Amino acid sequence: MPLTEINFDGLVGPSHNYAGLSLGNLASSSNAGAVSHPRDAALQGVEKMRANLGLGLTQGLLLPQRRPNKRWLTTLGARAAKAEPVLLANAMSASAMWAANAATVSPAPDTRDGRCHLTVANLMTMPHRSHEWRETLAQLRIAFADETHFAVHPPVPPPFGDEGAANHMRLASGHAAPGIEVFVYGARGGAFPVRQRLEACQAVARLHRLDPERVLFVQQSERAIAGGAFHNDVVAVANENLLLCHGQAFADRDGVFADFRRLLPDIQIVEVPASRVPLETAIRSYLFNSQLVTLPEGGMALVLPTESRDELAVWSWLEELVATNGAIRRLIPVDVRESMANGGGPACLRLRVLADPAHVDPRFLVDNARLDRVAEVIAARWPEAIDSERLADRSLWAEIETARTELCRALELDELV
Numbered sequence: 424m425p426l427t428e429i430n431f432d433g434l435v436g437p438s439h440n441y442a443g444l445s446l447g448n449l450a451s452s453s454n455a456g457a458v459s460h461p462r463d464a465a466l467q468g469v470e471k472m473r474a475n476l477g478l479g480l481t482q483g484l485l486l487p488q489r490r491p492n493k494r495w496l497t498t499l500g501a502r503a504a505k506a507e508p509v510l511l512a513n514a515m516s517a518s519a520m521w522a523a524n525a526a527t528v529s530p531a532p533d534t535r536d537g538r539c540h541l542t543v544a545n546l547m548t549m550p551h552r553s554h555e556w557r558e559t560l561a562q563l564r565i566a567f568a569d570e571t572h573f574a575v576h577p578p579v580p581p582p583f584g585d586e587g588a589a590n591h592m593r594l595a596s597g598h599a600a601p602g603i604e605v606f607v608y609g610a611r612g613g614a615f616p617v618r619q620r621l622e623a624c625q626a627v628a629r630l631h632r633l634d635p636e637r638v639l640f641v642q643q644s645e646r647a648i649a650g651g652a653f654h655n656d657v658v659a660v661a662n663e664n665l666l667l668c669h670g671q672a673f674a675d676r677d678g679v680f681a682d683f684r685r686l687l688p689d690i691q692i693v694e695v696p697a698s699r700v701p702l703e704t705a706i707r708s709y710l711f712n713s714q715l716v717t718l719p720e721g722g723m724a725l726v727l728p729t730e731s732r733d734e735l736a737v738w739s740w741l742e743e744l745v746a747t748n749g750a751i752r753r754l755i756p757v758d759v760r761e762s763m764a765n766g767g768g769p770a771c772l773r774l775r776v777l778a779d780p781a782h783v784d785p786r787f788l789v790d791n792a793r794l795d796r797v798a799e800v801i802a803a804r805w806p807e808a809i810d811s812e813r814l815a816d817r818s819l820w821a822e823i824e825t826a827r828t829e830l831c832r833a834l835e836l837d838e839l840v
């Protein structure tokens with residue numbers, strides 16, 4: 424098969440909860456302490472994968488990680504049974520579901536050695552995310568074990584924060600054409616932390632053996648981070664030669680657009696002006712946190728959260744776009760409300776890899792039959808609800824472990840147990 428867009432969705436883990444751990448992520452902060460519904464959350468994710476299969480797209484998945492992460496607690500001299508509530512919440516987070524933060528991916532046409540390179544993100548800015556990388560690396564090393572086609576790199580070391588594909592865009596005249604790779608970093612975020620560092624972006628570009636002439640390092644605007652866009656994919660999304668972004672996404676809008684046009688003359692930049700959709704509305708609706716996908720029949724679709732349909736200013740702008748744009752032909756709302764309540768929309772939930780699916784370990788790829796098996800395990804084993812009191816409950820830990828073990832077995836990934 425030729426180079427294909429494969430979206431690996433992070434399956435929502437059985438410990439999914441709302442602990443308000445992400446400063447600068449407005450949804451996470453405002454839902455702190457709410458009761459979560461891991462079973463519904465994971466089934467919403469499965470339905471999103473089914474919808475993408477229905478569009479004729481290739482779909483993969485990444486598995487939930489062990490929670491509570493006792494190994495991480497041990498490195499801090501703590502034990503789950505006695506850990507303070509905040510530390511335990513950090514060890515219980517299901518945040519690995521947001522696979523756009525698993526790694527940065529440079530597909531084969533962009534790299535000097537003609538392999539697809541993946542660098543696992545260190546996610547070091549937020550404690551609950553900083554311990555994801557080890558299990559992510561283990562999974563990616565299995566999924567992309569074929570070293571003639573893939574190179575999987577361990578994370579960039581501290582102190583350079585790296586949050587993966589959520590801050591990376593590839594623009595190209597087609598999937599198979601050499602692309603330009605855009606790394607978006609933060610320098611200032613007002614009251615909120617900057618999570619993606621320029622030094623990390625530069626390291627990833629070197630590790631991936633990209634042509635320096637076709638790489639851009641772009642500063643995210645302080646206004647965007649301070650407004651709650653803690654990752655670039657909250658204010659911009661790209662696919663092939665199309666960039667859809669908010670007018671306040673980048674620090675130097677004009678300079679950035681000029682660079683894009685110089686390196687990719689046939690680029691189509693669709694900018695949503697703040698006068699039509701204010702930044703706050705864009706962040707609340709997560710309009711840009713959509714999957715912009717190429718449809719097998721031609722044209723593109725925007726797979727977006729139902730929250731953007733519920734926001735009048737957003738939806739009317741999008742309907743106008745579809746009527747006039749030519750490239751984006753369909754709007755496909757998906758319900759991922761449980762993930763959205765922690766600041767993760769459809770694009771956060773997936774890691775996009777351009778590769779030949781025949782080169783990927785098939786156990787990480789899904790069709791409807793495999794998703795049926797996944798959904799059965801979720802329906803039987805995922806907890807129905809979790810409130811903050813329950814995080815310290817040993818019977819919940821046992822339930823979570825059994826759920827994950829059964830899922831690994833159902834997918835024949837016993838080595839992850």
Ligand code: SUG
Nearest residue numbers: 442443444445448451523589654771
């Ligand atoms: O890192 N939320 C995630 C959301 C990540 C979204 N990903 C992308 N934009 N690609 C984060 O802030 C919430 C955790 C909590 O509060 O329990 C959380 O980690």
